[in-house]
Amino acid sequence: DVKVTQSSRYLVKRTGEKVFLECVQDMDHENMFWYRQDPGLGLRLIYFSYDVKMKEKGDIPEGYSVSREKKERFSLILESASTNQTSMYLCASISGGGRYTEAFFGQGTRLTVV
């Protein structure tokens, strides 16, 4: 019963390429989030979205943009990939949004920029 699906498990891209990471959820959640995970730094929030066509910057938005054209799909875009964007990217869909929230995560995309 897969709930949050990320389009790729592993990606290798060249410096300067435009990269699209796709995330789809089937739980009709309004809130979706993109995090990156790096050893020793935990999960850092890149962007989030509360509704279709809405987006908010997280803690580390530089070098990234997002797109939310449909409720179930939240895309992360690396405009011009750089080696310091090599990381594990995790998408989450969140139920609640009030006091109690539960995040459902995709399996992650490990991106390597060479």
Place this chain on the structure above:
Amino acid sequence: GEDVEQSLFLSVREGDSSVINCTYTDSSSTYLYWYKQEPGAGLQLLTYIFSNMDMKQDQRLTVLLNKKDKHLSLRIADTQTGDSAIYFCAESIVNQGGKLIFGQGTELSVKP
């Protein structure tokens, strides 16, 4: 701003108890969470505690909350090799639509 801190590594022997600690800063957090990440996978919610509780027990898991010190801990009794994973503490920011702030994650290694 909001911040959640954890130690990075913990190593225990199979059968021992594990205690993973966490401190957080946002006193308005109504719920605090523990997530587990197994190798090669995303995170899954393990347990949570409501902020007006000081303890919650769920089978081998015990969560302790000291709201005054903003300290949260997760105790795993009779730790098994299958418990080896990264454990993340998280708090939800109520006035930001429940945005979750995660700690750095504690990598638990269980040795036979």
